[in-house]
Amino acid sequence: MPSSRTRLIAGNWKMNNDVPAAKELAEALVEKVPAGNGVEVVICPPTIDLACTSHKIADSAIKLGAQNVYWEEKGAYTGETSCSMLKSVNAEYCIIGHSERRDYFKETDADENKKAKALIAAGITPIFCCGESLETREAGEHVAFVTAQIRAGLEGVAIESADQLVIAYEPIWAIGTGKTATAADAQEVCGAIRATLVEIFGEELASGIRVLYGGSAKPENIAGFLAEEDVDGALVGGASLKADDFAAMVEKAGE
Numbered sequence: 559m560p561s562s563r564t565r566l567i568a569g570n571w572k573m574n575n576d577v578p579a580a581k582e583l584a585e586a587l588v589e590k591v592p593a594g595n596g597v598e599v600v601i602c603p604p605t606i607d608l609a610c611t612s613h614k615i616a617d618s619a620i621k622l623g624a625q626n627v628y629w630e631e632k633g634a635y636t637g638e639t640s641c642s643m644l645k646s647v648n649a650e651y652c653i654i655g656h657s658e659r660r661d662y663f664k665e666t667d668a669d670e671n672k673k674a675k676a677l678i679a680a681g682i683t684p685i686f687c688c689g690e691s692l693e694t695r696e697a698g699e700h701v702a703f704v705t706a707q708i709r710a711g712l713e714g715v716a717i718e719s720a721d722q723l724v725i726a727y728e729p730i731w732a733i734g735t736g737k738t739a740t741a742a743d744a745q746e747v748c749g750a751i752r753a754t755l756v757e758i759f760g761e762e763l764a765s766g767i768r769v770l771y772g773g774s775a776k777p778e779n780i781a782g783f784l785a786e787e788d789v790d791g792a793l794v795g796g797a798s799l800k801a802d803d804f805a806a807m808v809e810k811a812g813e
């Protein structure tokens with residue numbers, strides 16, 4: 559085990575599962591996901607499913623995360639969800655900066671920065687996503703690109719403890735494509751992310767911040783990523799929708 563950081567496996571359901579399906583998946587996860595194996599487990603359902611999922615996992619070790627948040631506290635922001643609304647359903651985590659939000663909804667580093675600050679102030683841990691396109695990787699600019707996303711997204715962000723922030727490195731070309739980065743690719747960027755976190759937050763805090771890999775992670779390949787020094791878990795899309803696969807990943811993370 560390369561570090562003393564608690565491994566984290568987070569499931570990003572994306573825009574899948576209506577309320578009945580969310581309840582069914584949450585029930586299956588409570589039954590199948592191993593508890594007490596030293597791995598922290600988070601599921602991030604769509605906003606409409608947060609309340610019912612929260613209820614279903616209430617007596618389990620599985621924690622709740624959201625997929626998005628708006629930084630204002632309340633008011634005329636049709637369609638948005640505030641930090642206090644997330645708190646009211648016991649969400650402890652929230653994904654921000656996912657490449658799908660950056661690409662399809664034109665979110666910027668400045669938006670992610672405001673979201674990160676609002677979440678941390680509210681006591682919700684951002685799972686801050688970053689990652690490069692295939693074009694950027696082929697140009698050999700992936701490390702510079704990702705570390706620039708980290709610097710911009712976390713500018714002026716202050717934390718007092720390492721568990722107030724999680725980073726997820728998700729190369730865009732590996733998301734939902736079945737194409738995974740190699741474990742060495744993941745380590746190269748996750749290591750550079752940690753070095754950047756040291757510059758921003760100092761050695762002590764940065765050494766405790768979890769850095770996850772995401773991008774077609776599944777039971778068959780997760781162990782390779784987790785064996786790397788700076789990979790502390792996974793953000794899982796497709797495989798988080800199948801209770802058996804997600805449970806198997808949590809099990810492998812505990813080995």
Ligand code: PEP
Nearest residue numbers: 733734772773774795796
């Ligand atoms: C994601 O989008 O966060 C993700 C990792 O998706 P997938 O596992 O399906 O590639």
